[in-house]
Amino acid sequence: MITETRLPVALRGYDRTQVDALLERITATLRHGRWGVTADDVRRTRFDIVLRGYDQRAVDELLQEAIRELQSTGPIGYRPRRPQVHPGWLIGWIQNAKFPSSGMRAGYDVRDVDAFLDRVVAGLRGYAAPMTARDIRECAFRTVRIGHGYDEGEVDRFLLQLAAALERH
Template structure:
């Protein structure tokens, strides 16, 4: 599937299955051009396998989010109002598939702290632990590491901002 500017999402070592992504994007294109209907919730419910030499997940997630906005804009008026609700199953999958760039020679967040917090969020979404609120996400603080394996601070902060927004829409 070619994006709006005629390019494909970048291929990375471990990414989303290209055939699955292409099939969904074709379905979306068809729905936007008068083909079989497809709702934003249908798109949110889709999951992609992680495979070797797949599409970059971040780029695909951004593209799919843009497609969801287009489907909502083209949908019936009753489906257009307000921000869409986020399904907990989609949210769990999105969190589980999150990948952050590693840093070693500059300051980064402690990998264990970030991973433990995201596991806590997932447990809350699944009902196995108290739910994590958007305020909890905004208030979380991680240890920083300077010379060891860590996650890129800006990438994690950006993800957490999107996570807090998504939790508000549950």
């Protein structure tokens, strides 16, 4: 348990009274289920530096452990989630994507890729059925051997990032 940990004292370190008070609040939260302290509260906490205080690195490591415990035991409404992606930002990101040419190698047909991304944008704007992350991962494009094509690796990496962003949307 967090309060049972003996913290080393350093010549200059965190104020022991302030650290002990926070650790007591964290312990009460974890033991009794009262949500008086959240992981964000712990992250925002700053301590005074004093002579004969707790070793800063040891306290920081202990607080990182406390943050993990608070996140894993908090009620569903308090558990961290990935931040949502704003549709306007996502549309701009898609529209500004530039893919290098495949050169003399086979590449994805430019028209297919562009049309697919236009459908994704239309879905984000509400003009068409929204595309899901699964739709993005399962899409397939024709390849061109001669002519203008997009580099397949670059398009595939972009689509993986797009699928991850849509999961957060």
